Amino acid sequence: MFHYFQQRRDRKRRAAELYEQAVTQARLPVFYEAWGVPDNVDGRFEMISLHCYLFMRHLKRVGEDKLAQALFDVFFVNMDRTLREMGVGDLSVPKHMKRMMKGFNGRAHHYEQALQEQSERALREAVERNIYGTLEVAPSEGTLKEMVNYIFIINKMMGGIDLKNQDFEGFDLGTSQERRHA
Numbered sequence: 001m002f003h004y005f006q007q008r009r010d011r012k013r014r015a016a017e018l019y020e021q022a023v024t025q026a027r028l029p030v031f032y033e034a035w036g037v038p039d040n041v042d043g044r045f046e047m048i049s050l051h052c053y054l055f056m057r058h059l060k061r062v063g064e065d066k067l068a069q070a071l072f073d074v075f076f077v078n079m080d081r082t083l084r085e086m087g088v089g090d091l092s093v094p095k096h097m098k099r100m101m102k103g104f105n106g107r108a109h110h111y112e113q114a115l116q117e118q119s120e121r122a123l124r125e126a127v128e129r130n131i132y133g134t135l136e137v138a139p140s141e142g143t144l145k146e147m148v149n150y151i152f153i154i155n156k157m158m159g160g161i162d163l164k165n166q167d168f169e170g171f172d173l174g175t176s177q178e179r180r181h182a
Contacts, residue, residue, distance in 0.1 A: 001091050014072035019078065022051035023072075035147055037131055041086070045100070046107075046131045049076070050151070053108045057115070059160045076101060115155055123148050 026047035032039040035076050037047060052075050059068035079100055083093050107130050114123035132139050140146075 007046075009086075011067055011070045012074070013086075014067060015074045016070050018055050018067075019052065022055055022075075023048055025051045035143050036135070037147075038134055041172040042134050043131070048106055049104050050111070050131070051154075053104075053111055054158055056108070057112065058156075058161070060174075075104075080111075118152075120148055120152075122149060124130060127151070 024046065031037040031047055037043045037125055052071060056068040059065070059071065076097065080093060080097055082098050084090070090094055107126070110126040110130070111123070113119075114126055124144055128138070128144060131147065132144075137176065
């Protein structure tokens, strides 16, 4: 019985570490300075969503469905807290959360489809619609290509990482210094 509670506690800890890594990766200046992701609440949500999705995708692939669910839970508990800190009223938060979860699931579906098919076109469309959808001026073809290539590279890198046994404290996806400061 106590083993169950220990596993659950360990899973929550690992999910929190993964979430922190997703947030750290999502905050890299290259996304906002070089690749034109909107540096606002929507842009940050898009980048955190993308990185959490990639982690969840690979956790599920290696049979860590419960850890993937725990990461989803940590993600949305943090989104709930963020909405409240931004001053969204208590009665409105559930409505916002429902919309955010639905949006995340839609994004995850489109990213998954594109990655399964290895379709650059489908991933480009998902990136343009989701990450850059709030921009008045569409990003350049070069910028879209950079973001799509980044997602394919990170997805491939994660496939080579033992996410089942990885200690996520201080975990780094290994993006190069050039990408971090491009």
